Amino acid sequence: MFGKKNHKKQIEFIELKKDIYACLTIESGIGWSNSGFINKKKSVLVDTMYDVQLANELKDFVNSKTSNLDYVINTHYNGDVMWGNQVFEDNIIIGHESILEDYKLENPIYFNKLKETAKNNPKELNRQELFLAQNLEPFDFSNIKIVLPNITFKKRMTMDLEDLKCEIIHVGPAHTRGDSLVWLPDEKILFAGDIVFNKYTPIFWVGRSVNNWIEKLDFIVNKLKPEIVVPGHGPICKIKEVLDLRDYLTYTLSETLTLYNNGMKDPLEICKNINIRDYLDWVQPERIYINVYSMIKELEKVKTPFDFKEISRGVDLMRAYFDEKYNR
Numbered sequence: 001m002f003g004k005k006n007h008k009k010q011i012e013f014i015e016l017k018k019d020i021y022a023c024l025t026i027e028s029g030i031g032w033s034n035s036g037f038i039n040k041k042k043s044v045l046v047d048t049m050y051d052v053q054l055a056n057e058l059k060d061f062v063n064s065k066t067s068n069l070d071y072v073i074n075t076h077y078n079g080d081v082m083w084g085n086q087v088f089e090d091n092i093i094i095g096h097e098s099i100l101e102d103y104k105l106e107n108p109i110y111f112n113k114l115k116e117t118a119k120n121n122p123k124e125l126n127r128q129e130l131f132l133a134q135n136l137e138p139f140d141f142s143n144i145k146i147v148l149p150n151i152t153f154k155k156r157m158t159m160d161l162e163d164l165k166c167e168i169i170h171v172g173p174a175h176t177r178g179d180s181l182v183w184l185p186d187e188k189i190l191f192a193g194d195i196v197f198n199k200y201t202p203i204f205w206v207g208r209s210v211n212n213w214i215e216k217l218d219f220i221v222n223k224l225k226p227e228i229v230v231p232g233h234g235p236i237c238k239i240k241e242v243l244d245l246r247d248y249l250t251y252t253l254s255e256t257l258t259l260y261n262n263g264m265k266d267p268l269e270i271c272k273n274i275n276i277r278d279y280l281d282w283v284q285p286e287r288i289y290i291n292v293y294s295m296i297k298e299l300e301k302v303k304t305p306f307d308f309k310e311i312s313r314g315v316d317l318m319r320a321y322f323d324e325k326y327n328r
């Protein structure tokens, strides 16, 4: 099937300043991520999206602007920013060193199987798995070959694009261990990867640091002071939306701590007691369960891998709870 369909365009390319583009997926929800393209004397693609079809659309755009793509950067390990790498496997691909290990945390074969089961034997799946499978339906994971960065860095990398400076700054562990920003200091444009979600509920997984995430948002606001921010998910934004995310994280964290210290230990119970009315219109507010669950684990200094089934169950229960409470 794949490649034979006449796919409709799924990415919108917006020129932010001369020869610097945001590549925004038109749909929103799980897996619809953004990338960026800088076409100066040297050219850079920031992230390759979730599947070959999306990556090819990025490649077509790149090819329409330049005959030579110099660099690809991965801002972190998640599939939705690097499973398109195979389309660029002959290129220099740069990423934080932790990606070489952490990519194993996500598996396209599992997602593909989940989608197949949802189609053929939906009764075998629980409500949350069905929800995930439905959300993943637009993507094609049947032919994903994982291609990893071939140049890695630890803290910071400055790239000279001849007529523009481009910095890659490691700021994890926050959303993931390897989170990196792609920063254009002369133009004050930031490709934030998943350090910034805009109008999307962020995801904070066990084993990372929410306090560090908040600190790094402060670093963006106070030190980098970008004029334009391309978030990992959601529309292009500015400092205000970075502060909105900061508020969400600090609010959720402080509510969680208060409730936890008052004796409430169950993440589901805590979530139900946090009033997130201000954030209900962000994509998938029920992700609060993942955030609270991980905040508790951080508090308890538990670093072991999260229990995916337990988290999925919690997210599903929160969705049902919000549906009922807010008549969604």
Ligand SMILES: [Zn+2]
Pocket (backbone or CB within 6 Å): 076, 078, 175, 194, 232
């Ligand atoms: Zn991500």
